Each structure stands twice: as C-alpha cells, then as structure tokens.
Amino acid sequence: MAAESGKSWVLAVTAQTPTNIAVIKYWGKRDEELILPINDSISVTLDPDHLCTTTSVAVSPAFTHDRMWLNGKEVSLSGGRYQNCLRELRSRASDVEDEQKGIKITKKDWEKLHVHIVSYNNFPTAAGLASSAAGLACLVFSLAKLMNVKDDHSRLSAIARQGSGSACRSLYGGFVKWIMGKEENGSDSIAVQLADEKHWDDLVIIIAVVSSRQKETSSTSGMRETVETSMLIEHRAKEVVPKRIVKMEEAIKNRDFPAFARLTCADSNQFHAVCLDTSPPIFYMNDTSHRIISCVEKWNRSEGTPQVAYTFDAGPNAVLISHNRKAAALLLQRLLFYFPPQADADLNSYVIGDKTILQDAGIQNMKDIDTLTPPPEVKDNTQTQKYRGDVSYFICTRPGRGPVVLTDESRSLINPETGLPK
Amino acid sequence: MAAESGKSWVLAVTAQTPTNIAVIKYWGKRDEELILPINDSISVTLDPDHLCTTTSVAVSPAFTHDRMWLNGKEVSLSGGRYQNCLRELRSRASDVEDEQKGIKITKKDWEKLHVHIVSYNNFPTAAGLASSAAGLACLVFSLAKLMNVKDDHSRLSAIARQGSGSACRSLYGGFVKWIMGKEENGSDSIAVQLADEKHWDDLVIIIAVVSSRQKETSSTSGMRETVETSMLIEHRAKEVVPKRIVKMEEAIKNRDFPAFARLTCADSNQFHAVCLDTSPPIFYMNDTSHRIISCVEKWNRSEGTPQVAYTFDAGPNAVLISHNRKAAALLLQRLLFYFPPQADADLNSYVIGDKTILQDAGIQNMKDIDTLTPPPEVKDNTQTQKYRGDVSYFICTRPGRGPVVLTDESRSLINPETGLPK
Numbered sequence: 001m002a003a004e005s006g007k008s009w010v011l012a013v014t015a016q017t018p019t020n021i022a023v024i025k026y027w028g029k030r031d032e033e034l035i036l037p038i039n040d041s042i043s044v045t046l047d048p049d050h051l052c053t054t055t056s057v058a059v060s061p062a063f064t065h066d067r068m069w070l071n072g073k074e075v076s077l078s079g080g081r082y083q084n085c086l087r088e089l090r091s092r093a094s095d096v097e098d099e100q101k102g103i104k105i106t107k108k109d110w111e112k113l114h115v116h117i118v119s120y121n122n123f124p125t126a127a128g129l130a131s132s133a134a135g136l137a138c139l140v141f142s143l144a145k146l147m148n149v150k151d152d153h154s155r156l157s158a159i160a161r162q163g164s165g166s167a168c169r170s171l172y173g174g175f176v177k178w179i180m181g182k183e184e185n186g187s188d189s190i191a192v193q194l195a196d197e198k199h200w201d202d203l204v205i206i207i208a209v210v211s212s213r214q215k216e217t218s219s220t221s222g223m224r225e226t227v228e229t230s231m232l233i234e235h236r237a238k239e240v241v242p243k244r245i246v247k248m249e250e251a252i253k254n255r256d257f258p259a260f261a262r263l264t265c266a267d268s269n270q271f272h273a274v275c276l277d278t279s280p281p282i283f284y285m286n287d288t289s290h291r292i293i294s295c296v297e298k299w300n301r302s303e304g305t306p307q308v309a310y311t312f313d314a315g316p317n318a319v320l321i322s323h324n325r326k327a328a329a330l331l332l333q334r335l336l337f338y339f340p341p342q343a344d345a346d347l348n349s350y351v352i353g354d355k356t357i358l359q360d361a362g363i364q365n366m367k368d369i370d371t372l373t374p375p376p377e378v379k380d381n382t383q384t385q386k387y388r389g390d391v392s393y394f395i396c397t398r399p400g401r402g403p404v405v406l407t408d409e410s411r412s413l414i415n416p417e418t419g420l421p422k
Numbered sequence: 423m424a425a426e427s428g429k430s431w432v433l434a435v436t437a438q439t440p441t442n443i444a445v446i447k448y449w450g451k452r453d454e455e456l457i458l459p460i461n462d463s464i465s466v467t468l469d470p471d472h473l474c475t476t477t478s479v480a481v482s483p484a485f486t487h488d489r490m491w492l493n494g495k496e497v498s499l500s501g502g503r504y505q506n507c508l509r510e511l512r513s514r515a516s517d518v519e520d521e522q523k524g525i526k527i528t529k530k531d532w533e534k535l536h537v538h539i540v541s542y543n544n545f546p547t548a549a550g551l552a553s554s555a556a557g558l559a560c561l562v563f564s565l566a567k568l569m570n571v572k573d574d575h576s577r578l579s580a581i582a583r584q585g586s587g588s589a590c591r592s593l594y595g596g597f598v599k600w601i602m603g604k605e606e607n608g609s610d611s612i613a614v615q616l617a618d619e620k621h622w623d624d625l626v627i628i629i630a631v632v633s634s635r636q637k638e639t640s641s642t643s644g645m646r647e648t649v650e651t652s653m654l655i656e657h658r659a660k661e662v663v664p665k666r667i668v669k670m671e672e673a674i675k676n677r678d679f680p681a682f683a684r685l686t687c688a689d690s691n692q693f694h695a696v697c698l699d700t701s702p703p704i705f706y707m708n709d710t711s712h713r714i715i716s717c718v719e720k721w722n723r724s725e726g727t728p729q730v731a732y733t734f735d736a737g738p739n740a741v742l743i744s745h746n747r748k749a750a751a752l753l754l755q756r757l758l759f760y761f762p763p764q765a766d767a768d769l770n771s772y773v774i775g776d777k778t779i780l781q782d783a784g785i786q787n788m789k790d791i792d793t794l795t796p797p798p799e800v801k802d803n804t805q806t807q808k809y810r811g812d813v814s815y816f817i818c819t820r821p822g823r824g825p826v827v828l829t830d831e832s833r834s835l836i837n838p839e840t841g842l843p844k
Contacts (some may be wrong), residue, residue: 232657239653262701276694280692
C-alpha cells in the first residue's frame with residue numbers, strides 16, 4: 001500500500017466546484033434511490049469566485065473510517081446518498097502512485113482505505129443557494145481525482161446525481177443540460193455541457209438573498225409530495241418541459257436573450273405553480289419574491305423586450321439574470337430603490353461579489369441609495385413603497401467555469417500531517 | 423302605460439341576494455362577450471344576513487334614462503355587461519298591473535320605459551368578497567321581478583352570468599353548480615341548485631379579511647391572461663376539473679366533510695397555481711394567506727381528518743369552512759392567536775357576523791385573546807410568532823338562502839315619490 005511500509009502518509013487532493021441555477025427546473029423523481037428525474041433540466045453554472053464549494057479529500061492507511069467535515073463541523077457520512085457516491089467511486093478507482101512521497105495505492109487497496117473529506121462553502125449554507133449541489137459535486141470530483149477515477153465528467157455527473165440530483169449539473173461550467181435518461185439503472189441520466197461560460201459572457205447575475213422567517217419544505221420531500229399529489233406535474237413533465245428544453249437549447253445557442261428570459265421566467269413560475277398544486281401546498285416564494293418579480297416584469301414590459309430574467313429555487317431568493325452589464329446596473333438601481341439596506345448596514349456587505357456592477361450603477365455609499373429615484377416605468381405613486389430590510393444582501397456574479405483541482409497546497413483544507421481539518 | 427294618464431307614478435321592487443364562494447373554481451372563459459366558462463364550477467351560497475346585496479329597482483314614465491347608484495354613488499350603466507343584462511331582461515318582460523296604484527305596463531312598454539337601480543352591499547365592496555357576484559345577481563333578480571319576467575331561476579342565472587360570471591351562482595341558496603354548457607349562444611350555461619342550505623346546516627364559515635397593500639389583477643383580465651399564456655390551464659379545465667366536479671357533487675350529497683375539504687383546498691390551490699403559471703404571473707395570495715393555510719393544514723393533519731377547508735378567490739382573503747360549530751370555535755381560537763387585533767381595536771368590529779362562534783370559542787374581550795395559548799399541534803416554538811394587524815377583521819357566517827324579494831316597503835332604497843335613492 002505504501003512503498004516504505006511502516007511509515008504512515010496522507011495523500012490529499014483539493015478541488016473547487018461551482019453551484020448552478022436551473023433555468024428549466026428539475027422537480028420530481030421517477031426513482032428516489034437512484035435520483036432519476038421526471039424531466040430534463042437546464043442550468044447556468046455560477047462563477048465559483050462568488051459561489052462555490054472547496055473540498056479537500058485525503059486518504060491514509062492511518063484513517064480508521066470515512067469522515068467528513070462541512071463548514072468546520074463534523075457531519076455523518078452514514079446517509080444512503082453519501083454511501084452511494086462513495087461506493088460508486090471506490091468501484092471505479094484506479095492505481096495511484098506518488099513517487100515523490102513514495103506512495104503506491106492499487107485499485108484493490110481503495111476498497112479498504114478510508115477517506116477524510118473537508119468541505120467549505122464560500123457563501124452561507126443556510127441561504128438556500130444550492131449548497132448541496134456544489135457540495136456533492138465537489139465531493140465526487142475531488143474523490144475521483146484522488147482515486148484516479150478515469151471516467152469523464154458526464155460519467156462523474158451520474159455519480160454526483162446520486163448524492164444530490166442537481167449536483168450533476170455542477171460538473172460543468174457554462175450552460176448544462178441534465179438529460180433525464182431512460183435506463184432503469186440511471187446510467188444515461190447524466191449532465192452534458194451545452195456551451196461553456198465564454199459562449200455567452202455578457203450575462204450578469206444578481207442574486208437577492210431574501211430574509212425569510214418561514215421554515216421551508218426540503219426539496220427532497222417537496223418534490224416527492226408534488227409527484228404524489230399534484231394533478232398538474234405529469235402534464236408539466238411530459239408535455240410542457242420537453243418543448244421548453246428544445247427552445248431553451250436554441251435560445252442559449254443563439255444567445256437569444258428575449259427567448260431565454262421568457263422561458264426562464266415561465267419555467268420558474270410553473271415550478272412554483274406545481275408546488276402550490278401539491279397537497280399540502282408548498283410555498284417557496286414570499287411577498288418579497290413576488291415584489292421582485294413585479295418589479296422585473298414591469299420594467300421588462302416598459303422596455304418592450306426583456307432586460308432581466310428571474311428564477312427562484314426552493315426558497316424565496318431571487319436569481320436575476322441580466323442581458324448585460326448595463327441592464328444589470330439598471331436592475332441594481334431598481335433593487336436598491338425598493339430594498340434599501342437597514343440604516344446600520346454596511347454597503348460593502350450588502351452588495352457582495354462583483355462590485356463593479358455597483359460602480360456602474362453609480363452607487364458609492366449609503367447616501368447614493370437614499371437618493372435613488374423611482375424607476376421611470378413606475379407611474380403610480382402607490383408603487384414606490386420601500387421594503388427596507390426585506391432583502392438580506394445581494395450577490396453580483398456571472399456564469400462561470402466548472403470544477404477545477406487546486407494545486408496550490410496552501411489552499412488545502414486538510415493538514416497534510418494529521419489528515420484532519422486545518 | 424298608466425291607467426290614470428297624466429299622473430306620474432313609480433313602481434319599485436326591492437330584493438336581497440347573497441354572495442357565493444366557489445369550492446370548485448371558475449377561472450377562464452371560452453367566450454368573453456357571453457361570459458362562457460371553460461369548466462363547470464360549484465359554490466356555496468353565503469348567508470345574506472352577513473354578506474349580501476340589497477337592490478331596489480324602479481320604473482316610472484318620468485325616468486328619462488336608465489340610472490344606477492351603487493353604495494350611495496351614481497355609477498355608469500354604459501358598460502356592455504350591464505347593457506347585455508338590461509337588454510335580455512327587457513326582451514323577456516311581461517305585462518304588469520298594479521290595480522291599487524292604477525298602473526298598467528304592457529310587454530311592449532318595457533322597451534321604452536327606463537329604470538332606476540339602487541344597490542347596497544352590507545359589507546365593504548373593496549374587501550374582495552365577490553361583491554360583483556351578489557350585485558349583478560341582485561340587479562337581474564330584482565329587475566326580473568319588476569318586469570314580471572317569467573323565467574325560472576336557472577334562466578335568470580344565464581342573464582346574470584352575462585353581467586358577471588359567478589353572479590349566476592348567486593341565484594340559488596345552498597350548494598350551486600354552474601354548468602359550463604355547450605351551446606355557442608350560452609343558453610345552456612346556467613346555474614342549478616345541488617342542495618339547499620338546510621341540506622348541510624352544520625357548516626360554519628369564517629372569512630378572514632386580509633389587509634393588502636398590493637394592487638390586485640382584476641379577475642376579468644387575470645383569467646384572460648391565464649387562458650392565453652398558461653400551459654397548465656387547459657389540462658386543469660379539461661382533465662382535472664370534470665373529475666373533481668363529480669366528486670364534489672358526491673361529497674355534498676353525502677355531507678362527506680373530509681372529501682369536501684380535500685377537494686375544496688386542492689381546487690383553491692390549483693386555481694392559484696394556474697394564476698402563477700400565467701405570464702406575467704398573478705399572485706392573489708400573500709404571506710398572510712400562506713400562514714392561514716399552514717395553520718389549517720397543520721391542524722387538519724394533527725387531527726387525522728380535516729376540520730376545516732380553506733378557499734381563496736382573486737385576493738388574499740381566506741374563506742374557511744368548518745365542519746361544525748365546535749371546529750369553528752377551535753378555528754377561531756387559532757386565528758385569533760396568530761392574528762390578534764391591533765391594541766386599539768374593538769373586538770365587536772374585529773369579529774363580525776354570527777357572534778355566537780366567538781362565545782363558543784370562550785372569547786368575551788380583548789384580554790381573552792391575549793391569553794390564548796398556542797394550538798396544541800404546534801410543537802415548535804418558531805411557529806408561535808404572532809402577526810398582529812395582518813388580518814383586518816373576521817366574518818362568522820354559514821351557508822345561506824338564495825335571493826328574496828323584500829316586501830316591507832321601509833326596506834326599499836328608492837324614494838317612492840321621486841324614484842331617486844332615499
């Protein structure tokens with residue numbers, strides 16, 4: 001197992017994996033165990049500079065069992081989903097040799113060796129920003145590198161899928177399709193890249209992290225209940241989504257923003273519609289989400305062509321995809337007009353991520369927010385009410401790259417001597 | 423026209439018509455002009471003691487044109503919907519003779535005679551409580567009596583339908599079905615009574631009038647946009663509703679409250695789902711509506727069988743139908759726990775209608791509300807937050823009777839001398 005037997009060693013790999021936001025939504029499984037969806041979905045990968053998971057994985061003969069730490073806290077790996085991923089990866093592991101360290105691991109060794117996994121999100125886990133998608137994708141990607149799994153990203157996506165459905169879409173940058181597949185064993189339920197992040201690099205994404213006091217239904221139980229009780233979900237999955245997938249692929253290919261925006265908004269709304277058609281009904285959007293939609297819809301209508309698309313996952317946060325930087329700056333002005341920060345807030349932590357959008361919007365300090373005028377499309381004075389404090393913060397970002405290995409050892413989250421979190 | 427020619431006269435009729443709440447929803451027209459729906463609907467008529475329209479109509483040779491006053495203010499009758507109703511009624515008018523007053527009007531006279539219409543709601547028009555349904559039904563019913571229209575209530579319902587779709591269901595008490603019909607001219611799109619109000623007299627209805635700062639989409643334009651843009655509405659209308667109608671008729675016939683409640687809640691949620699699936703999306707329910715649903719769903723689940731059904735029309739107000747008085751009292755305790763009145767409110771105007779429900783709930787004064795304990799089904803302390811001021815007031819009522827003529831002349835809204843509002 002080790003070239004110099006008797007001497008212990010730790011072999012580690014660190015990787016960074018993006019999160020993603022679906023523009024054609026995944027909602028409903030046809031197989032709960034294998035996580036096979038009832039329709040294709042399409043997502044945009046978000047820039048990992050602003051939203052990503054970093055995971056270090058290590059193997060050592062000294063490890064007595066598989067262990068995982070998430071955001072500084074040890075978590076159990078006993079869940080079926082983690083176990084499925086680990087089992088799949090071990091079965092695909094290959095020989096690994098590190099001559100420098102004098103380490104040699106054979107394909108067979110992986111069955112007995114244990115791993116340590118240390119994972120951090122660069123954004124609040126609780127914010128409902130698809131942390132499990134990035135997390136599971138990163139776990140699978142980094143372990144695959146450690147174990148010298150030779151499968152391509154699509155094959156890896158089928159493993160990540162078994163950890164968390166939408167995780168499979170985080171194996172690629174840019175624009176990604178999760179093909180639902182037909183096989184009972186799920187082998188063809190994989191992600192493929194439609195276009196990389198450079199294909200359409202005008203897009204700017206602003207996420208409104210919405211304050212919520214409601215306890216939300218988990219997406220796992222939510223989508224199960226929808227499949228079991230909604231009278232509309234089957235029609236959506238079988239009749240509506242397949243046509244939208246074709247149109248969305250076309251819109252992405254042609255960088256056709258009006259079509260992209262219309263499909264994105266319609267599909268987000270329909271996803272929330274089938275949630276509402278569930279018994280008991282599931283509400284993920286709240287009054288703040290509704291107000292953000294109204295603001296965007298009104299502006300898009302007044303411009304005659306969409307400037308911004310909105311989409312909401314299983315929570316009240318708005319993900320707003322702007323046609324370009326100019327539209328993003330105008331959007332941010334509108335958002336800050338309606339949702340100014342609390343008086344004691346710090347602008348620097350109220351708008352995070354790519355701060356150049358804030359500059360483009362002409363906002364340098366809190367006073368600039370107070371002096372914002374109502375959007376010109378608002379003619380009615382009753383629509384200029386402000387909702388201070390209803391948004392926790394904004395993240396400015398863009399479509400981004402897929403997973404990467406971080407070779408700089410200083411970025412490893414694992415102590416190379418102890419094999420424990422740094 | 424008048425027996426003693428030269429002398430003017432005023433002939434008046436006063437009627438009272440209930441409002442109704444749909445338990446299988448009407449949403450979408452197949453003919454905008456004739457107001458023909460895309461699916462059958464079923465409603466419960468609400469007790470006119472608590473929610474109704476009173477309308478006095480009068481005819482006089484001295485009247486120079488048709489005029490109408492609604493809640494003390496003159497309104498225009500020029501709209502196509504009013505005109506359709508008036509034309510239909512005039513074409514069906516018969517001879518009228520009042521020997522005592524020496525009045526004789528022939529069928530032909532009605533073409534030239536003008537009418538005055540004076541209408542009052544006994545509840546706030548702006549509260550979003552289907553005032554147009556009761557109003558149009560009362561206009562048609564009272565004019566039909568004045569003009570001696572010999573059609574039965576179902577034929578009258580087809581006239582009221584052309585004024586406001588759901589008005590046709592207010593021509594009967596109890597439980598009412600609006601049959602969508604097949605004819606192009608709408609002649610078979612009529613309301614029929616499924617059962618009168620005595621058939622199931624255990625039911626108690628509590629309406630939560632929810633404060634709303636949002637400007638709502640009118641149901642006329644809302645349903646048009648849904649039909650034009652929702653990918654789910656056709657499936658709802660053609661596949662889902664017809665089965666629900668059969669089951670709902672069965673549930674009403676058998677006084678099967680669990681089935682009635684499940685169908686009512688599911689159909690309300692589905693109606694709001696197709697609104698959300700509209701482009702741009704329509705939101706009628708707000709966070710308060712969602713909280714009321716959550717409260718009811720949690721309680722129903724903890725009891726193992728539904729105690730209360732909820733349904734929401736084109737606005738945030740909750741209509742809560744309780745199995746019986748006991749369930750209604752327990753419901754009112756829960757509602758008042760979560761939605762206590764403002765400190766300066768008067769209990770007497772915060773819970774209106776049938777006050778005996780308040781007595782059954784053991785609430786005599788504002789202090790009794792403050793001392794209400796969290797519902798036993800709530801185990802989680804985060805779910806005991808109160809939302810003071812989010813409900814404007816509650817109305818306690820029950821299923822009620824259909825339209826009646828008020829023979830007591832003191833209840834007429836029209837001055838018998840001038841033919842103008844009293």
